Amino acid sequence: MINAQQTELIENLISSVQKEFSPDKRTVLFSISFSSEDSKVKLNGETTSGKAKDALLKRLTDAGLTFSDSIIVLPSGEAALKPFGVVTISVANMRTKPEHSAEMATQAILGTPLKVYKKVRDWYLVQTPDNYLGWMDDDGLMPMDESSFNQWNDTEKIIITSNACLGYEKADLKSAIVTDLVIGNILSKTGTSGEFAEAKLPDGRLCYVKNEDHIPFTKWAEGIDENNIKAGEIISTAKLFMGVPYLWGGTSAKGLDCSGFTKTVFFLNGAVLPRDASQQVHVGMPVETGSDFENVFPGDLLFFGEKATDSTRERITHVAIYLGGKEFIHAAGRVKINSFDRNSKIFSAYRLRTFIRAKRLLPNPILPGIIPVKTTILNQD
Structure with missing residues (x-):
């Protein structure tokens, strides 16, 4: 058996690697344990980071410890054969555990590419382009090998521009419904039929989408300069969601939480933000707000919470x-506008009291921690 001093050393080494390579469990899985047989240490567990495993093994070796390695670097099992995936329903839920009763951590919308790490029963551990990890049931995605994934990426695409619409079985509004669709959904275009586009979902289903509800992805992408996003564009997009109900973990026009709202607004303007408010606060440039918000610009992100x-x-x-004039738009109960102005009918004393800081992402939000949609969603440069 290893002694107490060796046990503490191993625990400290595992902890140090976790802090360095997996400081945020929402984006990197590092679940490692150990046991001892005689004087030998046996390492168990799994991680999504091969670098983290290599660092741990090196530090244990440098400490003069003898060990056997049973750490699995994901993907593994069935997922190793199909380590990619694409969301195949309008909005797919991602949960903290592989069960429907578990907390909804986030959502991913149709056409979102995924990394697939493992399968447990009918659930897949997946990672979205913002690096968020979660469990998605098998009806939400189409697992793919590298060849199939590349074929999907290479197809002509359309992006849904209406808040909500439908995909039909035929080019006829009276025909059966194949799927619902929300703004930002991405489908493969296979043809045209009058006032409809014929489109294919990642799982192979065909549907027809009214031309007024979509545009070609390439046209949408050409209209976006992610290095020069205007505040007016952010604000116009944000106001599309006025009245949409609050939904914990929500990232679509069906329901939004606060950071899902900001993330969706910036996504529709070409930038993939980190998922949660506590992650988004680390991107962008700090703003000295001034005594009366005079230095805050429209399009800036405002962060609230509890001060240290x-x-x-x-x-x-x-x-x-931030909208300007001390007003801001956010998802709280529903997407709505409130004000820091004590004389305004939409004044929020609570938000004024809990305001912490502002961050500026515009006009160029492609900063560390933020990814262009064009290069991430469809792997297009």
């Missing part, structure tokens, strides 16, 4: 988009 004290750390719990 001598005994507690800062907690970011909410995010909004």
Whole structure:
């Protein structure tokens, strides 16, 4: 058996690697344990980071420890054969555990490419382009090998531009419905038929989408300069969602949480933000807000929560988009506009009291931690 001093050393080494390579469990899985047989250490567990495993093994070796390695670097099992996937329903839920009763962590919309790491029963552990990890049931995605994934990426695409619409079995509004669709959904275009586009979902289903509800992805992408996004474009997009109900984990026109709202707005303008408010606060340029928000510009992100004290750390719990004139738009109960102005009918004393800081992403949000949609969603440069 290893002694208490060796046990503490191993625990500290695992902890140090986790802090370096997996500081945020929402984006990197590092679940490692160990046991001992006689004087030998047996490592168990799994990780999505091969670099983290290599670092741990090196540090254990450098410490003079003898060990056997049973750590699995994902993907593994069935997922190793099909390590890619694409969301194949309008909005797919991602949960914290492989069960429907588990908390919904986030969502991914139709056409979103995924990394697939493992399968447990009818659930897949997947990772979205913003690096968020979660469990998606098998009806939400189409697992693919590299060849199939590349074929999907190479097809002509359309992107849905209406908040909500339908895909029909035929080029006829009276025909059966194949799928519902929401703004930002991406489908493969296979043809045209009058006032409809014939489109294919990642799982092979065909549907017809009214021309007024979509545009070619290439045309949409050409109209976006992710290096020069205008505040007016962000605000116009944000107001498309006015009245949409709040949904914990929501990232679509069906329901949005606060960071899902800001993330969706920026996605539709060409930039993939980190998923949660506590992650989004780390991107962009700090803004000295001034005594009366005079230095905050339209399009800036506003962050709220609990300020740090001598005994507690800062907690970011909410995010909004600044509109100007002390007004901001956010998802809280529903997507709505509130104000920091005490004389306004839409004044929010709570938000004024819990405001912490502002960050500026415009006009060029492609900063560390933010990814262009054009290169991430469809692997197009």
